[in-house]
Amino acid sequence: MLPFIRSDLAQLTAYTPHPGGISGEPAASSVPIDRLDTNESPFDLPRELKEKLAWTYQQLIEANRYPDGGHAALRQAIAEYVNESAALEVSVTPANISVGNGSDELIRSLLIATCLKGEGAILVANPTFSMYGILAQTLGIPVMSVARQETNFEIDLAAAQAAVEQTQNPPIRVVFVVHPNSPTANALTLRELEWLRSLPTSILVVIDEAYFEFSQTSVVDELPQRPNWVVLRTFSKAFRLAAHRIGYAIAHPELIAALEKIRLPYNLPSFTQAAAQVALAHRQLLLELIPQIITERERLIHALAQHPALQVWPSAANFIYLRPVVSKNCSTTEALTLLAQELKAQGTLVRHTGGGIRITVGSTEENARSLNRVQAILNSFEF
Numbered sequence: 001m002l003p004f005i006r007s008d009l010a011q012l013t014a015y016t017p018h019p020g021g022i023s024g025e026p027a028a029s030s031v032p033i034d035r036l037d038t039n040e041s042p043f044d045l046p047r048e049l050k051e052k053l054a055w056t057y058q059q060l061i062e063a064n065r066y067p068d069g070g071h072a073a074l075r076q077a078i079a080e081y082v083n084e085s086a087a088l089e090v091s092v093t094p095a096n097i098s099v100g101n102g103s104d105e106l107i108r109s110l111l112i113a114t115c116l117k118g119e120g121a122i123l124v125a126n127p128t129f130s131m132y133g134i135l136a137q138t139l140g141i142p143v144m145s146v147a148r149q150e151t152n153f154e155i156d157l158a159a160a161q162a163a164v165e166q167t168q169n170p171p172i173r174v175v176f177v178v179h180p181n182s183p184t185a186n187a188l189t190l191r192e193l194e195w196l197r198s199l200p201t202s203i204l205v206v207i208d209e210a211y212f213e214f215s216q217t218s219v220v221d222e223l224p225q226r227p228n229w230v231v232l233r234t235f236s237k238a239f240r241l242a243a244h245r246i247g248y249a250i251a252h253p254e255l256i257a258a259l260e261k262i263r264l265p266y267n268l269p270s271f272t273q274a275a276a277q278v279a280l281a282h283r284q285l286l287l288e289l290i291p292q293i294i295t296e297r298e299r300l301i302h303a304l305a306q307h308p309a310l311q312v313w314p315s316a317a318n319f320i321y322l323r324p325v326v327s328k329n330c331s332t333t334e335a336l337t338l339l340a341q342e343l344k345a346q347g348t349l350v351r352h353t354g355g356g357i358r359i360t361v362g363s364t365e366e367n368a369r370s371l372n373r374v375q376a377i378l379n380s381f382e383f
């Protein structure tokens with residue numbers, strides 16, 4: 001390794017990003033690929049919105065000018081959207097909103113604002129979204145982890161409480177939870193919420209609601225009483241804008257001010273800000289496909305759950321989580337690896353993580369293929 005690179009980076013494994021690509025590109029093989037590994041929406045933006053966005057670019061965006069570095073119009077539009085879908089006693093204002101280049105950027109800003117310089121460690125409950133741990137490691141921030149119950153993936157709260165009480169030099173400054181969790185698709189339970197409420201206000205609680213539009217459960221209503229909570233959301237999932245990279249944080253104005261201080265001045269390109277505003281202005285049109293995804297999800301869960309070799313969990317998001325639970329010919333771990341490999345070989349990309357497989361709910365055709373392939377693979381290997 002080059003001698004000037006930080007020595008601990010050699011041990012670090014980066015997040016493996018989605019290969020992506022532009023539709024219409026010649027495929028490497030003749031197998032059509034179902035990209036069900038990153039929980040994107042299967043639906044591109046409607047043509048009329050793309051046309052509107054193209055018009056915005058041509059008529060309103062000056063390519064030679066820096067973007068609005070304060071995101072004023074976008075923060076106002078986000079605040080209105082948050083208020084509309086919450087029952088807040090005090091409405092949120094732009095002072096409660098910070099916008100990031102994806103919520104990934106906000107996760108990093110939160111870490112910088114809280115834990116850097118040896119001031120704090122973070123706590124996560126695995127399996128969960130891997131970016132919290134990965135970003136913490138890139139900043140040299142210690143990551144403490146606890147497990148979840150095997151039955152419903154509730155956090156091991158006794159272990160979490162012990163970690164909070166016993167971790168020193170540095171202490172735990174931030175607890176990250178996802179609501180509903182990825183990859184396991186479960187929303188926070190009452191017990192988990194009670195525990196989060198019981199944490200001292202010296203600990204920041206990050207509640208990542210990336211899948212809020214699917215789950216329709218949120219802790220936003222509690223934010224006015226909880227200055228040490230921050231809710232993260234994204235335009236990458238239900239809003240169908242993963243290509244544009246927009247996430248936002250909702251929190252106490254002092255935390256928002258700290259995030260604004262830390263970020264790069266022009267973190268969000270003008271075109272990206274325009275895309276988010278167009279999406280919010282047409283949110284009914286974009287979000288009206290959510291019931292369809294939920295119906296498909298329930299159908300998929302029901303059908304997969306019929307297979308005796310498989311355990312499938314309920315889902316409050318746009319993906320499902322499953323594990324082979326019995327296997328005649330090999331261990332369940334081997335069965336899991338085989339299932340993931342075979343799905344990929346047949347053209348269904350899934351996320352093999354946390355001792356299970358996460359499959360995004362895609363289009364009707366994709367879901368039919370997912371179901372057929374999982375069943376056929378299980379049967380052919382006589383799990």
Ligand SMILES: *Cc1c(COP(=O)(O)O)cnc(C)c1O
Binds near residue numbers: 105
């Ligand atoms: C997809 C996802 C995000 C979104 O990240 P972006 O950077 O906004 O695309 C954030 N958190 C979780 C848990 C996710 O699954």
